[in-house]
Amino acid sequence: MTKSEVLKTIKKAKNVALFAHKNPDPDAYGAMFAMREALASFGAHADVFAIRNEKSNLDLIFPLDEVKTKFNAEEYDLCIMLDIFALKRINPEFVDGLQNSEKILIIDHHHVGSDEKVASENFFIEPEKSATCEILTDLFTEFKIEITPKMATYLWAGLIGDTDRFLHNNLSKNVLKTACALFEHGADAQFVYDALFRSVSMRQLGLNKAFINKLKFLEDGKVGYVIFTTKDLKKLDIDRDNLYTLYAEIVKIQGVEASFFISQIDEKHFKVSVRTKGLDSLKVSHKMGGGGHTCASAFECNMRLPEIKRAVHSWAKTIIEK
Numbered sequence: 001m002t003k004s005e006v007l008k009t010i011k012k013a014k015n016v017a018l019f020a021h022k023n024p025d026p027d028a029y030g031a032m033f034a035m036r037e038a039l040a041s042f043g044a045h046a047d048v049f050a051i052r053n054e055k056s057n058l059d060l061i062f063p064l065d066e067v068k069t070k071f072n073a074e075e076y077d078l079c080i081m082l083d084i085f086a087l088k089r090i091n092p093e094f095v096d097g098l099q100n101s102e103k104i105l106i107i108d109h110h111h112v113g114s115d116e117k118v119a120s121e122n123f124f125i126e127p128e129k130s131a132t133c134e135i136l137t138d139l140f141t142e143f144k145i146e147i148t149p150k151m152a153t154y155l156w157a158g159l160i161g162d163t164d165r166f167l168h169n170n171l172s173k174n175v176l177k178t179a180c181a182l183f184e185h186g187a188d189a190q191f192v193y194d195a196l197f198r199s200v201s202m203r204q205l206g207l208n209k210a211f212i213n214k215l216k217f218l219e220d221g222k223v224g225y226v227i228f229t230t231k232d233l234k235k236l237d238i239d240r241d242n243l244y245t246l247y248a249e250i251v252k253i254q255g256v257e258a259s260f261f262i263s264q265i266d267e268k269h270f271k272v273s274v275r276t277k278g279l280d281s282l283k284v285s286h287k288m289g290g291g292g293h294t295c296a297s298a299f300e301c302n303m304r305l306p307e308i309k310r311a312v313h314s315w316a317k318t319i320i321e322k
């Protein structure tokens with residue numbers, strides 16, 4: 001889709017349902033809530049759909065009490081999927097409804113793998129962008145949709161979240177331009193920083209301690225990994241959804257080129273988050289049926305703990321071989 005086709009589609013809609021990927025992060029929520037405001041500015045009604053995690057620092061930034069969980073496709077003339085292009089990474093509760101919906105528009109920045117399916121023919125995907133919130137800032141600016149301070153704060157949270165405060169290698173001139181623009185539109189930058197990065201709970205500290213104790217290395221220290229089982233999480237009184245704060249920590253270690261953050265969903269089901277300093281993480285994630293970006297991707301697999309412990313050795317070999 002061209003930008004003007006995107007604009008036409010959203011301007012025509014009266015009732016819009018907004019979706020993002022499971023376990024929404026600041027970019028997912030930022031894109032949905034900013035889009036909701038944009039739609040309201042030209043008279044359309046929009047609802048944000050999400051299965052929210054337990055209360056967290058994200059509640060400080062986004063009005064998460066307003067998210068809806070029961071989706072009836074007939075009530076909407078347009079569904080917009082933000083920060084996600086594939087139905088398999090949407091909460092299963094919403095998938096049937098989406099498949100029956102009148103029209104789906106996708107706005108995303110994830111790389112589409114050769115064997116992956118985009119959920120609609122109406123898509124606007126820019127994989128070179130760091131965040132969906134970066135894409136939306138550009139679109140709103142070009143479409144002359146006013147970015148209010150509230151919208152700027154949502155978009156800023158997404159930009160800061162997906163670049164990890166301009167740390168990741170998805171940094172570009174446009175990221176910095178976007179940051180400047182949002183700042184000018186009144187984004188409450190310090191408030192977002194405090195909420196995202198200066199609000200560590202004692203429980204989180206306990207998790208950090210366990211994380212350091214569990215760290216293991218392979219391939220002469222070039223690959224690091226941790227495994228958190230459901231038993232570990234119960235002991236720490238931590239919800240699996242809170243682990244994402246640690247996904248990018250292992251590749252910060254000197255000499256580590258790639259990392260696997262492995263967490264157990266149930267007895268035969270694990271989630272693996274892959275991070276690299278530049279190596280292609282998708283070599284492993286695409287092979288395992290997942291997706292994402294070169295330096296940050298993820299997949300889920302049906303394995304038991306002993307199998308996972310063996311598999312991580314072969315993933316480590318695959319990811320570092322040139």
Ligand SMILES: [Mn+2]
Nearest residue numbers: 027083132162
């Ligand atoms: Mn994103």
